[in-house]
Amino acid sequence: MNKLPSGKRAVGSRIVFKEKLDENGQQTKFKARIVAKGFSQVPRQDFTETFSSVAKFTTLRIFLALAAYLDFEIHQVDIIAAYLQGDLDKEIYMEVPKGVKRFGLGSHY
Amino acid sequence: MKKALYGLKQAGRQWKKRLHDVLTKFNLTCTFADDCLYIKKEAEKIILIVLVYVDDMAVAGPNGTHIVLFKSALAENFDITDMGELRFMLGILVTRNREKRLIYLSQSAYIHQILNCFGIRDAIPVSIPLAVKHNLSTSQSPTSKAEKRAYKGYSDGIHYLSLVGSLFFTTQTHPDIQFTVSLVAQFGGNPGVTHLEAAKRILRYLKGTVNFRLVLGKRQNGDFDLIGWTDSNWGQDPDD
Numbered sequence: 001m002n003k004l005p006s007g008k009r010a011v012g013s014r015i016v017f018k019e020k021l022d023e024n025g026q027q028t029k030f031k032a033r034i035v036a037k038g039f040s041q042v043p044r045q046d047f048t049e050t051f052s053s054v055a056k057f058t059t060l061r062i063f064l065a066l067a068a069y070l071d072f073e074i075h076q077v078d079i080i081a082a083y084l085q086g087d088l089d090k091e092i093y094m095e096v097p098k099g100v101k102r103f104g105l106g107s108h109y
Numbered sequence: 110m111k112k113a114l115y116g117l118k119q120a121g122r123q124w125k126k127r128l129h130d131v132l133t134k135f136n137l138t139c140t141f142a143d144d145c146l147y148i149k150k151e152a153e154k155i156i157l158i159v160l161v162y163v164d165d166m167a168v169a170g171p172n173g174t175h176i177v178l179f180k181s182a183l184a185e186n187f188d189i190t191d192m193g194e195l196r197f198m199l200g201i202l203v204t205r206n207r208e209k210r211l212i213y214l215s216q217s218a219y220i221h222q223i224l225n226c227f228g229i230r231d232a233i234p235v236s237i238p239l240a241v242k243h244n245l246s247t248s249q250s251p252t253s254k255a256e257k258r259a260y261k262g263y264s265d266g267i268h269y270l271s272l273v274g275s276l277f278f279t280t281q282t283h284p285d286i287q288f289t290v291s292l293v294a295q296f297g298g299n300p301g302v303t304h305l306e307a308a309k310r311i312l313r314y315l316k317g318t319v320n321f322r323l324v325l326g327k328r329q330n331g332d333f334d335l336i337g338w339t340d341s342n343w344g345q346d347p348d349d
Contacts (some may be wrong), residue, residue, distance in 0.1 A: 004174065006126070011117070011155070013116075030205075035115045035116035036114045036116035037116060038116045038120075041117065041118050041340065046291065048119075049116045049128060049320035050119050051122060052121035053145055054145060054163060055143060055145035055160050055243070056145075059143040059146050059160065060160060060199070060201075061281075062167040063146065063167065064212045064214070064325050065212070065214070065325035066158075067158070068205065068210050068212035068325055068326030068327065069210055070324050071171075072158075072169040072171055073170060073171075073173045073176055073194075074168070074194065074223065075169075075176050075180070075191070075194055076166065076167055076171045076195045076198060077165075077168060077180055077183060077190070078165055078192055079128075079165075079188070079190075080164075080188040080190060081188065081190050082124050082128075082187075083113055083114065083120040083164075085112070085113070085127050085128075085187055086115065086120060086122075086124040087111065087112065087123060087126075087127060088111070088113055088123060089123075090119075090120070092110045093110070094110055094114070105266050
């Protein structure tokens with residue numbers, strides 16, 4: 001944790017709690033995730049491009065049709081906490097969420 | 110901050126960038142047709158196809174060992190859950206008949222969900238998605254305040270555009286409703302009672318056809334030829 005350098009702004013953050021349910025609506029686990037308050041980000045300062053492409057459904061269908069025709073194996077992989085893996089190309093500071101004990105130099109990352 | 114985080118505006122983009130770099134390192138190349146489709150070739154033959162949907166990936170290849178290798182290489186870079194053979198992607202249930210080289214796509218779970226959501230679980234199914242009597246046109250859109258109020262009363266909390274959106278998504282495995290859905294969508298700007306009736310009729314049609322599946326793959330012996338019809342019947346379109 002660091003002090004916020006002068007002239008810099010920090011993005012807010014909070015913790016989101018979630019109850020995970022199984023198919024029968026039974027509670028299986030509790031999840032907590034720290035999220036940034038992206039709505040407080042300033043264009044050009046905190047971010048520039050945000051567009052990210054996703055596969056077209058047409059592509060999914062042709063992919064499956066081809067795999068069926070050629071009798072390919074098809075497997076599925078899920079990436080855990082994908083959004084935590086991206087690298088940042090902007091210098092961003094974030095406030096520590098409320099309720100988290102602060103230690104070290106200050107109240108900001 | 111060192112890494113992207115949920116909620117940051119650029120989180121999605123930065124993730125895609127990172128994944129792209131990793132996939133490129135495995136000698137997978139991004140196709141021209143779709144940024145999210147990656148292909149790996151060896152001696153002019155395709156050995157791996159990877160389809161990316163944010164954090165969900167489908168991997169196909171002629172040889173299981175290539176897939177296993179790909180998954181372990183991926184696991185060296187990210188934490189992954191190996192879901193095994195593809196069963197369920199983007200709300201679509203995928204079943205196969207390897208012998209006939211066919212794949213079946215079903216959205217029945219999603220359809221049940223929207224039937225509940227729009228409160229027509231107990232409605233009587235119909236066998237045709239579009240009724241001639243509706244003869245949809247913009248003249249059925251409400252113009253006066255009273256008409257708007259009447260529509261609001263009739264719609265009973267149903268959001269027209271969100272219904273149309275759900276129907277559009279169902280179109281992925283139900284080409285049989287494509288025309289009707291796009292027709293109904295034309296009135297999204299100012300829907301009237303008749304338009305909503307027509308949109309709800311599509312739900313009733315779906316109720317009767319929930320278990321229809323889209324079949325993809327090899328042409329079977331005895332399959333009929335694909336025939337296309339066109340009916341440019343603008344003369345009868347009340348709006349055009």
